[in-house]
Amino acid sequence: MKSLLASPDTAVIVTGGASGLGLASARALAAVGRDVALWDIQAEKAQNRASEIAKEFGVAALGVGVDLCDPSALRAALNATRAALPRIGGLLHAAGTVDTGSLEGITPEKWDAGIHVHLRAFALLVQALLPDLRANPGSAVVGIASINATLGNHINPIYSAAKGGMLSLIRSLADGLGRDNIRINAISPGQILTPMLQPAVDSLPAGTFERRILLSRLGQPEEIGRVARFLLSDEASYITAAEIVVDGGNISSQRM
Incomplete structure (x- = not known):
């Protein structure tokens, strides 16, 4: 019997698909038979990861190099994806960058880059x-937000602002998309051990993040990927405009 998680059986575009949460989500989708397009600024890496996914899971997988900060690049990437995977019924926006310069580090260029990749591109x-989402019943969209959209953190104001904006954007878009029975939701991860977080883990004393987390450990990318797969499936058919927090109990923690 076909797994319910494989329904619908349309393809999903995953931005930031060459590594981290994007790659983990693409692998989770492919594991239940969904075709995937890995969009990433690192074209060769995206193509290599797509080839590995296709070989391992027996699905169609495409690697596409694209700079999401360049609006003119989106059309070419989408045309290439439609040509290879004509039935597109899902989008997972996981691409992103993180600033670490606090208020003093904000420049117009850094602000634009952060907002553009996280928010404008989405x-x-x-x-x-x-048109693709309307044409394929069961279509859904997921944006990777962050618990930084809720918690105060002076280190990365651009990232936090962009993720907060994503939550508001999703609530706004859900109204219109819902009229076409297209769902859109956010996942807000906590501290997940990805290449983006690794430098902070390496530079801080051992246990810095874990001390606050109720489950006392960092999350794994696969734990986000499984939630993304759920939200993009018919299993989540009555969930839209929602924020799913996956943080091991960080936001609710009062541990010191």
Whole structure:
């Protein structure tokens, strides 16, 4: 019997798909038979990871090099994806960067780069994909936000602002998309051991993050990937405009 998680059986575009949460999510989707397009600024890495996924899971997988900060690059990436995977019914926006310079480190260039990759690209992609999503019943969109959208953190104001904006954008888009029975939701991860977090883990005293987390450990990318797979499946057919927090109990913690 076909797994319910494989329904719908349309393809999913995963931005930031060459590593971290994007790659883990693409692998989770492929594991239940869904075709995937890995979009990433690192074109060769995206193509290599896509080849590995296709070989391991027996699905169609495409690696596409694209700079999401360049709106003109989205059309070419989408045309290439449609040509290889004509039935697109999902989008997972996991691409992103993180600033660590606090208020003093904000420049117009850094602000634009952070907001563009996290937020503007997300809106433009949903807009461009609307015909595909409308054409394929069960279509859904997921944005990777962050618990930093809720918690105060002076280190990365651009990242935090962009993720907060993503939550508001998703609630806004859910109204219109819902009229076409297209769902859109956010996942807000906590501290997940990805290449983005690794430098902070290496530079801080052991246990710095774990001390606050109720489960007393960092999360693994696969734990986000499984939630993304669920939200993009018919199993989550009555969930939209929601934020799913996956943080091991960080936001609710009062541990010191």
